[in-house]
Amino acid sequence: MTNLTKATLAALALAALTAPALAQQGLDEPFQKPFKEALAGKTVAYVPVAMNFDLTEGWYAGLKKELEPYGVKFVIRDANWNTNAGAQAVTSLITEKPAVMVVHNPDVQTYAKLLQRAENEGIYVIQINMGSAYRSSAFVGANWVEIGERQTEAVVKACEGKSNKIAIVQGALSAAASAYTLKGVENVLAKHPEIKVASSQAADWDAAKAKAITQTVLKQNPDLCGIVGLWDGMDIGTAAAVKEAGLTGKVFLATSGGGERKGACELVKSGAFDLDMSYDVPTQAAQMAGTIKWLLSSGAKPGSIKGSEYTTLIPITKENADSPTACWNLSDLKK
Amino acid sequence: MKRLRFNQQEIVFAVFALLFVVFSIFLNGFLTAENMLTLLQNVAVLGILGLAMAIVVIGRGIDISLIAALAVPPGLVLQMVQNGHSLPFSLLIAVLITIAFGVVNGWLIAYAEVPSLFATLATGLLLAGLGQAALFQLDVVQWSSGMNGFERLGQGTILGIPTSIVMFAIACIVVAVLLRQTRWGAYIYAIGDNPYAARVTGIPSRPIIVLQYVIAALIGCFAGLVMAASVNSMPTRVFNSTLIYDVILVVVLGGIGLSGGRGGVLNVIIGTLLIGTMLNGMTIMDISYAGQNLIKGVVLLLAVITDSFLNPRNEETAQQGDI
Numbered sequence: 001m002t003n004l005t006k007a008t009l010a011a012l013a014l015a016a017l018t019a020p021a022l023a024q025q026g027l028d029e030p031f032q033k034p035f036k037e038a039l040a041g042k043t044v045a046y047v048p049v050a051m052n053f054d055l056t057e058g059w060y061a062g063l064k065k066e067l068e069p070y071g072v073k074f075v076i077r078d079a080n081w082n083t084n085a086g087a088q089a090v091t092s093l094i095t096e097k098p099a100v101m102v103v104h105n106p107d108v109q110t111y112a113k114l115l116q117r118a119e120n121e122g123i124y125v126i127q128i129n130m131g132s133a134y135r136s137s138a139f140v141g142a143n144w145v146e147i148g149e150r151q152t153e154a155v156v157k158a159c160e161g162k163s164n165k166i167a168i169v170q171g172a173l174s175a176a177a178s179a180y181t182l183k184g185v186e187n188v189l190a191k192h193p194e195i196k197v198a199s200s201q202a203a204d205w206d207a208a209k210a211k212a213i214t215q216t217v218l219k220q221n222p223d224l225c226g227i228v229g230l231w232d233g234m235d236i237g238t239a240a241a242v243k244e245a246g247l248t249g250k251v252f253l254a255t256s257g258g259g260e261r262k263g264a265c266e267l268v269k270s271g272a273f274d275l276d277m278s279y280d281v282p283t284q285a286a287q288m289a290g291t292i293k294w295l296l297s298s299g300a301k302p303g304s305i306k307g308s309e310y311t312t313l314i315p316i317t318k319e320n321a322d323s324p325t326a327c328w329n330l331s332d333l334k335k
Numbered sequence: 336m337k338r339l340r341f342n343q344q345e346i347v348f349a350v351f352a353l354l355f356v357v358f359s360i361f362l363n364g365f366l367t368a369e370n371m372l373t374l375l376q377n378v379a380v381l382g383i384l385g386l387a388m389a390i391v392v393i394g395r396g397i398d399i400s401l402i403a404a405l406a407v408p409p410g411l412v413l414q415m416v417q418n419g420h421s422l423p424f425s426l427l428i429a430v431l432i433t434i435a436f437g438v439v440n441g442w443l444i445a446y447a448e449v450p451s452l453f454a455t456l457a458t459g460l461l462l463a464g465l466g467q468a469a470l471f472q473l474d475v476v477q478w479s480s481g482m483n484g485f486e487r488l489g490q491g492t493i494l495g496i497p498t499s500i501v502m503f504a505i506a507c508i509v510v511a512v513l514l515r516q517t518r519w520g521a522y523i524y525a526i527g528d529n530p531y532a533a534r535v536t537g538i539p540s541r542p543i544i545v546l547q548y549v550i551a552a553l554i555g556c557f558a559g560l561v562m563a564a565s566v567n568s569m570p571t572r573v574f575n576s577t578l579i580y581d582v583i584l585v586v587v588l589g590g591i592g593l594s595g596g597r598g599g600v601l602n603v604i605i606g607t608l609l610i611g612t613m614l615n616g617m618t619i620m621d622i623s624y625a626g627q628n629l630i631k632g633v634v635l636l637l638a639v640i641t642d643s644f645l646n647p648r649n650e651e652t653a654q655q656g657d658i
Contacts, residue, residue: 050572052467052474081575173624202624206576207475207566212377216618219373220364233475237566244490262477330473 038297040071043098047089049106049130050081053233054260054330055281056104059128061333062285063102067292083110090114093123100124100292105132107174119303124295126288129279130176135306137295140288142256142279143310144177148184148228150315151254154275155226156192158252162225167217168200169210169238171230178202181230181256198224207237214241224251232257232264232276239272248272259314265327268316276316282328284311344590344602346641350634351609358616365619372497378611379499380562384578385585385603386510387554392586393514394547395527395595396444396451400436400459402579404555405562407466408433410569412560414471416481429556436462437552441545455548463574476569489564502561506554511600513550523547527595585610588635609634 044067048056064074077093079086083106090111093101101123105111112134115125119136129141155166168185171178189195199217203210210229218224218241227242229235235255242251252274257264259278267273287309320326341349359366384401391398408429415425436458443454467474478486493501514520522543525533534540563569589606591598613634617627 081572199621207570208562211566213618215373216615219369220619236568240566
C-alpha cells in the first residue's frame with residue numbers, strides 16, 4: 001500500500017468518525033422560547049357556575065394539569081350556583097386583568113355584557129359548555145342542539161310501535177344547556193307529528209324536583225314510552241321515579257352529561273339511563289387548554305378573533321358502558 | 336249580629352278544599368288513589384321539614400339552618416359509606432354531628448341571646464360550607480353498594496302506601512305526642528306564648544330552647560335521609576335552593592303564627608296539603624315554570640290577604656312582634 005493510499009484511508013476513517021458527530025449538533029427550535037415566555041407568569045382565571053360537581057371539577061383538573069407546568073398561574077372564583085356572585089367575580093376579575101378568563105355561564109344573558117367588556121380590556125374570554133349571547137375569543141363545549149336532536153331521535157326510535165307519548169324534563173329555563181337542547185328536541189319533534197309530548201316541565205337542575213314531576217307524569221301516563229332528560233345529574237331523580245313505578249326498561253330515558261364514570265357509565269349499566277350523551281369533560285379540558293396556549297402565544301388582540309370548538313359526543317349505552325374509554329374517572333384526572 | 340270569624344287555618348283549608356274539588360272535576364286523572372299517593376309522596380319531605388320548623392316557630396324562633404341539617408349529615412352518611420365505612424357507624428356519626436349542630440344553634444339563641452334568624456342563618460352557612468369544603472368530594476353524593484337496603488326508607492311501599500308518606504305520618508305522630516302529651520311540649524308553647532312569663536313561672540326556658548333546636552335538627556336530618564333514599568343520592572346543593580322558603584310557607588300558611596305559642600301538627604299537614612295539591616295539579620296541567628310561580632304567588636297572597644281582612648290587627652296582636 002502506498003503512503004498516499006494510507007493517507008487517503010486515514011482521512012476517510014477520520015471523516016467517517018466525525019461526520020455523525022457533526023450531525024448530532026441539533027438545531028435550535030426558534031418558536032418554543034417565545035411560546036414559553038408567552039405563558040410563564042400569566043394568570044388564567046376560572047369562573048364555573050359552581051365547583052364540586054363532575055363537570056367543573058374535571059375541567060379544573062384538566063386545565064391545571066395542562067397549564068401549570070408552563071408557569072401559568074391558575075385562579076378560581078367559585079360562583080357556587082349564585083348568578084350574582086358569578087357576575088361580581090367576573091366584574092372584579094376585569095379590574096384584576098388576568099390574561100385569560102374561562103367562564104361557565106349560568107344563563108345566556110347575565111355575563112354577556114361583562115364578557116364583552118373584558119375582551120375590550122384586553123382579556124381573552126373562553127366560554128365553556130354553556131355559552132352566553134356574546135361571542136368571545138372561543139367557545140369550547142357541547143353542541144346542545146345536536147344533543148337534543150340525538151337524544152330525541154333515540155327516544156322516538158324506542159317509541160316505535162308504542163304509545164308515542166313522551167315527556168321532557170328541562171333544566172333551568174334560561175340556561176344555554178336547557179334552552180338550546182330544547183330547540184334540538186323541537187327540531188326532531190317537528191319531523192315526527194305522531195309523537196305527543198305529555199309533559200314538558202323545568203326541574204331547575206334539581207334531582208328531587210325531577211323525581212316529583214316524573215312521578216306525577218307517570219301516574220297520569222303509565223303508557224309513556226320515553227323521557228328526554230336534560231342533565232344526568234338531575235335525571236338521577238327522573239330515573240328513580242321510573243324505577244319506583246316499575247317501568248325501568250319500558251320507559252326509554254335519554255339524558256346527557258360529562259361522562260364521569262359514577263354519574264354516567266355506572267348508571268347506564270344499572271339500567272337507570274338508556275342513553276347518556278357524553279360531552280367528555282377531559283377532552284373538553286384539553287381543547288380549552290390548547291386554545292389558551294394558542295391564544296396566548298398568537299399575540300392576537302383579544303376580541304379580534306372568535307371561534308367555536310364543539311366537542312365530539314360519545315353516546316353511552318349498555319353496549320359501551322363497560323368499556324374503559326367511554327367514561328372517565330375524576331380521581332384519575334386529579335392525579 | 337255576630338261577625339263571622341275564620342282563622343287562617345280554616346281559610347287555608349277552605350282554599351285547599353276548593354282547589355281539590357275543582358281539580359277533581361276538571362282534571363282528568365287527578366282524583367285517583369294513585370295520584371293522591373303521588374301527591375303526598377311529593378311533599379312528604381317538605382312536610383317532615385315543616386314539622387321541624389313548626390316546633391321552633393311555636394317556641395317563637397325560626398330555624399333557617401334546617402336545610403343544612405337536611406343536606407350535610409345525610410350527605411356525610413353516603414360519603415362515608417362510599418369511602419368504605421359501615422352504614423351503622425356512618426349513621427351514628429351523622430346523628431352525633433346533628434345533635435352537636437342543634438346544641439350550637441340552641442346555645443347561641445338561648446344563652447348568647449343571638450336572635451334566632453341571624454344565629455341559624457350563620458350556622459346553616461357554616462355547616463353547609465363545612466360539608467362542601469371538607470366532607471364531600473362532589474356536590475351530589477352518589478349512592479354506593481354499602482347503602483343497599485337503606486333506600487327502602489324513601490322508596491317502595493308499606494301496605495301499599497309509599498314509604499315516604501309512612502315516614503311523614505310517623506314524624507307527625509312523634510311530633511304531635513311531643514307537643515301535646517309531654518311536659519316539654521307544654522313548656523315550648525308557654526315559652527312561645529310569653530317567654531318572660533314562662534321564665535318567671537319556673538320553666539327552664541334556656542334548656543328547652545336548646546332542646547327545640549336539637550329536635551329540629553334531628554328531624555331535618557331524618558328528612559334528608561328520606562330524601563336521599565328517595566332519589567338514590569344526596570344532592571347537597573339543595574342548601575342553595577329555595578326549599579327553606581317553602582318550609583316556612585307550609586308552616587305560616589298552615590296557620591302557625593310567627594309570633595309563637597300557637598298551632599300544631601294539623602297546621603303543618605294542612606299547609607303541606609295545599610302546596611302538594613297545587614304542585615300536583617299544575618304538573619298534570621303541564622303549566623310552565625313561570626306560570627306555576629305566578630299561580631303559587633297569587634294563591635298564597637290571597638290566603639294571607641283574606642286572613643288580614645277577617646282578623647285585623649289590633650294593639651294587642653301588633654305587640655306580639657313578627658319577624
